[in-house]
Amino acid sequence: MNQFEPYLPILEEALQKLDSWRVSYGKDTGSISDAQFEQIQKIADRLTVRLEGNYPFHHPGYAGQMLKPPHPVAWLSYALAMTINPNNHALDGGPPTSEMEKEVIQKMAAMIGYDSNSLGHLTSGGTIANLEALFIAREIHPKKAVAASANAHYTHQRMCHVLNCEFIKIPADHFGIPDIDFIKNNADQIGTIVVTLGTTGLGIVEPLQEILKVAKNNHIRVHADAAYGGFFKLISDELPSRRHWDYLSECDSIVIDPHKHGLQPYGCGSVLYKDAAVGKYFKHDSPYTYFTSDDLHLGEISLECSRAGASAAAFWSTLEFLPLTKSGLGSILASTINAANKFASRIKEESKWQLYRNPDLDIVAYFKEPNEKSILRLNQISHEIFDRGMNLGTSGYHLSLFKVPADEFLENFPDYQPNAEHAVILRSVFMKEEHEDFVDELVQRLTS
Template sequence: MNQFAPYIPLLEQALRKLDAWRSQYGEDSSDSSANSGQIEDILGRLTEHLEGNYPFHHPSYAGQMLKPPHPVAWLAYALTATINPNNHALDGGPPTSEMEKEAVRELAKMVGYGDTYLGHLTSGGTIANLEALFVAREIHPKKSIAATSNAHYTHSRMCHVLNTKFLEIPVDVNDIPDFNFIENHAEDIGTIVVTMGTTGLGTTEPLSKILDIAAKHSIRIHVDAAYGGFFSLIKEDLPKKEEWEFLSEADSIVIDPHKHGLQPYGCGSILYKDPSVGKYYKHDSPYTYFTSEDLHLGEISLECSRAGASAAAFWATLQMLPLTETGLGAVLKKAREAAVQFSILLKESSSFQLYQEPDLDIVGYFRIPEKTNTSEINKLSHSLFEKGMNQKNPADSYHLSLYKIPADRFIARFPNYRTDTDYVQILRSVFMKEEHAGFVNELADRIGI
C-alpha cells in the first residue's frame, strides 16, 4: 500500500524548480505575515482534525466510494496549485488547458468516440450530468428526460433545476427496465439516461436494448458512467461485457476521474459524440477569449472558473497509468477481483446471503436472521455496520455502508421472508481500492462471514 510521506522529497524538488522559474520575474513580494512557524502550527492542528476521518486509505474501509488519489495525482495537483491556473480561458492556464484537452482526448478514445467529439473536465459528476441534461433540454425542449429508478438522484434534481419534465422508468426485481413502459411513453421522451454502473450496487443497465428502442423513436441516449466508465478498459472481464461494446453509440457520456481515475475531488468529465452541440453553450465575455483563436474550454462549459490543477493531476496520472487494459485497467482488475472473491465467500457462508452477483466491484449482502422478518435483517445490518466502526482496536475495525431496498422488491427475490417494514437495509461493500484484492479474506473474518 502506498504511503504518501516518501514522495515529499519529490515535491520539494519540483517546488524548487518552479521557484527558479518564478524568480525570473523579479523579487517575490509575498506577505511576510505567512511565516513558517505559524503555518507549522496551523498544519499541526489541521492534522489532528484530519485524523478524525475514517481510514479511507486502508482496505478495511469498504464503505462509500472514497479512497486517496494516486501519489502522482496529488503531487501534480499540489505543485500546480502553487500557480493556481484557471482552465476557463487559455490565458488563465495555457499549459493546463492543453493537458485537459489531451486527457479528454484519451477519455474519448477509451469510449470509442474517435476524433469527432466535444468534451471537457468538470468539478464532478453532478455538474457533468447537469451539462448533459442541459443539452438534452435544448435539443428537445418540450420533452421529458427519463431514467430508471436505479439512476442517481442527481438526474431528477437537475431536471428540476432545468425546469424539465423527469420520467422515472420502473425496473423489475432483476433491475431490468420496463421496456414496455419506455415504448408506451416514447413520444414524450427526448432523452433516456442509461446508467453503466449504478452508485447503489454497481448495476450495468441494458444499453444495447435501450439503444434499439431509442433508435426507433429518435430518442437521445445519455450514459451516466460516472462510477463505471473506466471499467470499459476491462470489459472482457465483466459479466455484461457486450453492453460496453455499445458505449460509443451514446450521444453523451459522463465519467468521473475522481472515482476510478485515482484523482482528488473534484474531477468529472462530460463527452458529446456530436461536437455541434457546442452551439448550445455559445456566449460572449468582454474580457476573456482574446489570447488565442483556438477553442477556449470555457466556451464549451456551463462552469466558469475550473481548477487547472485538476487537469494537471489527471494528465500526470495518465502518463503513468494510460487508459489501457494493462495501464489503469490493471487497477480495475484488482477491484473486480476483490468483489468476485468476496462474493464467493458469501455464497460459501451459512450465515450470510449474497443479494446479487456484482456487475462491477460493489457487493450487496445481508446476515441471515433467525426470524424470517425483514425487520430482523435491518437490525442485523445496523448492528454489523455500527460494530465495525466502534472496535477499540483499529486493527480489528471494518467500515461498510448500508443500502435500502423497497421491501416488495426484496421479497420478490427472497420470498421466504415476511415483510414487516417498508424497506430492507442490506450491507454494501465498495471494493474500489486495488489493495482490497489482497485483503478480502481478512475483511470477511473481521465481519464474521
Template sequence: MNRFTPYLPALEKALRKIDSWRSQFDSSDEVSDIDSDQIDSILNNLCDRLNGNYPFHHPSYAGQMLKPPHPLAWLAYSLTATINPNNHALDGGPPSSEMEKEAVQELAKMVGYGDTYLGHLTSGGTIANLEALFVAREIHPDKSIAATANAHYTHRRMCRVLNTEFLEIPVDEQDNPDLNFIKDHADQIGTVVVTMGTTGLGVVEPLSEIIELAHKHGFRIHADAAYGGFFSLIKNNLPKLKQWKQLSQADSIVIDPHKHGLQPYGCGSILYKDPAVGKYYKHDSPYTYFTSDDLHLGEISLECSRAGASAAAFWATLQLLPLSENGLGSILKKTRSAAVTFSDLLTDSKQFELYQQPDLDIVGYFKKPDGKKLTDVSRLSHEIFEHGMKAKPDSGYHLSLFKVSADHFTTRFPDYKADSESVTILRSVFMKEEHESFIPVLAERIGI
C-alpha cells in the same frame, strides 16, 4: 512508511524548479517573514482535525465511494495549485488547458468516440450530468428526460433546475428497466439516461436494448458512467460485455476521474459524440481572453472558473497509468477481483447471504436472521455496521447500508416475511486495489 512519504523529495524538487521559473520575473513573488511556529501550530491543529476521518486509505474501509488519490495525482495537483491556473480559457492556463484537452482525448478514445467529439473536465459528476441534461433540453425542449428508478438522484434534481419534465422508468425486482414503459412513452421522451454502474449496487443497465429503442423511436441516449466508466478498460472481464461494447453509441457520456480515475475531488468529465452541440454553449465575453483565436474550454462549458490543477493531476496520472487494460485497467482488475472473491465467500457462507452477483466492484449482502423477517435482517445489518466502526483499528471495518424495497427483497428471497415496507442490507465498495489481498481479513472481521 506512508504511501505519500516517498513522493515528498520529488515534490520538493519540483517546487524548487517552479520557484526557479517564478524568479525569472522579479522579486514581487517573495513573501514577508513567516512565523514558522505559527504555521506549525496551524498544521498540527489541522492534522488533529483530519484524524477524525474514517480510514479511507485502508482496505478495512469498504463503505462509500471514497479513497485517496494516486500519490502522483496529489503531487501534480499540489504543484500546479501553487500557480493556480484557471482552465476557463487558454489565457488563464495555457499549459493546463492543453493538458486537459489531451486527457479528455484519451477519455474519448477509451469510450470509442475516436477523434470526432466534444468534451472537457468538470468540477464533478453532478455538474457533468447537468451539462448533459442541459444539452438534452436544448435539443428537445418540449420533451422529457427519462431515467430509471435506480439512477442517481441528481438527474431528477437537475431536471428541476432546468425546468424540464423528468420521467421515472420503473425497474423490476431484478433491477431491469421496464422497456415497455419506454416504448409506451417514447413520443414524450427526448433523452433516456442509462446508468453504467449505479451508485447503489453498481448495476450496469441494458444500454444495448435501450439503444435499439432509441433508433426506432428517435430519442437520445445519455450514459451516466460517472462510477463505472473506467471499467470499459476491462470490459472483457465483466459479465455484461454486450453493454460495454455499445458505449460509443451513446450521444453523451459522463465519467468521474475522481472515482476510479484516482484523482482528487473534484474532477468529472462530459463527452459528446457530436461536436456540433457546442453551439448550445455559445456566449460572448466582452472583457477577457483576446490573446488566442483558438476555441477555449470556457466556450464549451457551463462552468466558468475551473481548476487547472485538476487537469494537470489527471494528465500526469495518465502518463503513469494510461487508459489501457494493462495501465489503469490493471487496478480495476484488482477491484473487480476483490468483489468476486468476496461474493464467493458470501455464497459459501452459512451465516450470510449474497443479495445479487455484482456487475462491477460493489457488493450487497446481509446476515441471515434466526427468524425469516425483514425487520430482523435490518436489525442485524445495523448491528454489524455499528460494531465495525466501534472496534479497534486492528479488528475494525467500515461498511455502508443500503435500503431495498420489501417487494424486491422478497422476490429474490421468497421465504422471508415482509413485516416492513423496506429492508436494510449491507453494502461494500471495493474500489481500492488493496482490497484484493485484504478480502480474507475483512471477511473474518465481519464474521463471514
C-alpha cells in the same frame, strides 16, 4: 518512513524548478516572517489532529462508500500545479493545463470509441457534468422529458427540476433492470434516456444495447451516466456485462468521473459529446476573456466558468503513469473486480450469510440471515453489524447500508415476513486495488 515520504523529494525538486521560473520574472514578494511561519505550523498541527477524525479511507478495511485517497502521482501533480493556481476557463488563465485537459479528453474519447468530431471537457464533478448533458438534452428536445431508471442517481431528477424539464422515472424489476416495455409505451414523451453504467447503489450495468435499439427506433437521445463505471470499459471483455460496453460509443453523451476510478482528487468529473455541433448551445461572449488565442477556449463549451487547472494537471500526470489501457489503469480496475468477486464467493460460503445479487462491477450487496425470517429483524441485524464494525477501532471494518424496497426484496427472498417498508442490507465498495489481498481478513473480521 511514512507512505508519503518517498514522494517528498520529487515534490521538493519540482517546487524548486518552479521557483526558478517564478524568480525569473523578478523578486518574489510573497515571503513570510518567522512569526507567520510559526503560526502556519501551529495551524497545520491542529489541522492534522482534526483530520485524524476521518474514517480510514486509505485502508482496505474501509469498504463503505466510494471514498479513497488519490494516486500519489495525482496529489503530487495537483499540489505542484496549485502553487500557480491556473484557471482552465480560458486559455489565458492556464495555457499549459488547458492543453493538458484537451489531451486527456482526447484519450477518454478514444477509450469509449468517439471519433475526432466529438467534444468534451473536465468538470468540477459528476453532478455538474450530468447537469450539462441534461441541459443539452433540454435544448435539443425542449418540449420532451428526460427519463431514467428508478436506480439512476438522484442527481438526474434534481437537475431536471433545476432545468425546469419534465422527468420520467422508468420502473426497474427486482434485478434492477429498467422496464423496456415502459420505455416503448412512453417513447413519444421522451427526448433523452439516461442509461447508468454502474449504478452508485449496487453497481448495476443497465442494458445499454437494448435501450439504444428502442431509442433509435423512436428518435430518442441516449445519455450514458458512467460516472462510476466508465473506466471499466478498459476491461469490459472480463465483465458479465461485456456486450453493453461495446455500444458506449453510440451514446450521444457520456459522463465519467476521474475522481472515482480515475484515481483523482475530488473536483474532477468529465462530460463528452459524440457530436461537437452541440457546442453551439454553450455559445456566449465575454468582455474580458477569450482574447489570447483564436483556439477554442474550454469556457466556450461549458456551463461552468472558473475550474481548477490543477485537476487537469493531476489527471494528465496520472494517465502518463497509468495510460488508458488494459495493462495500465485497467490493471487496477481488474484488482477491484477480483476483490468483489472473491468477497462474493466467500460470503456464499459463510453459514447464515446471503449474497443479495452477483456483482456487475466492484460493489457487493449481502446480508446476514436472521433466525426469524422477517424484514424487520433483518434490518436490526444489518444495523448492528454496521455499528459493530465502526466501533472496533483498528481491528474493525467499515461498510455501508443500502435500502431495498420491501416488494423488490421479497421478489428475491419470498420467505421473509413483509413487516417493514424497506429491507436494509449491507453494501461494500471494493474500489481500492489493496482490497484484493485483504478480502479474507475482511470476511474474518465481519463474520467472527
